[in-house]
Amino acid sequence: IMLGTYALSAGYYDAYYLRAQKVRRLIAQDYSRAFESVDVIVSPVAPTPAVPVGQLANDPLQMYLADTYTISANLA
Structure with a gap:
């Protein structure tokens, strides 16, 4: 921001x-x-397999990286 x-x-x-x-x-x-x-x-939406619910909440960087493959769809 x-x-x-x-x-x-x-x-x-x-x-x-x-x-x-x-x-x-x-x-x-x-x-x-x-x-x-x-x-x-058709393309993947995440760079890694799904993780258990709640596991990413403790790691903001991991949460950010998990969304990187969705960026191109939003730009289209």
């Missing part, structure tokens, strides 16, 4: 926000091209 506030503050808008929007647009275009030839893209 703090980094986002810093990056969007005066003087950093062009350096970070506009570049991030450009990258997001390029990724969306890649997905559009991919879906011209297929209806579904």
Whole structure:
């Protein structure tokens, strides 16, 4: 949250926000091209097998890493 506030503050808008929007647009275009030839893209949603309920609650980094494969779907 703090980094986002810093990056969007005066003087950093062009350096970070506009570049991030450009990258997001390029990724969306890649997905559009991919879906011209297929209806579904199947991929894993987690880098590891499922863990017992409650095990990740003690490790914030592990919780973050467990969600990394869902990022591309959100960008599409």
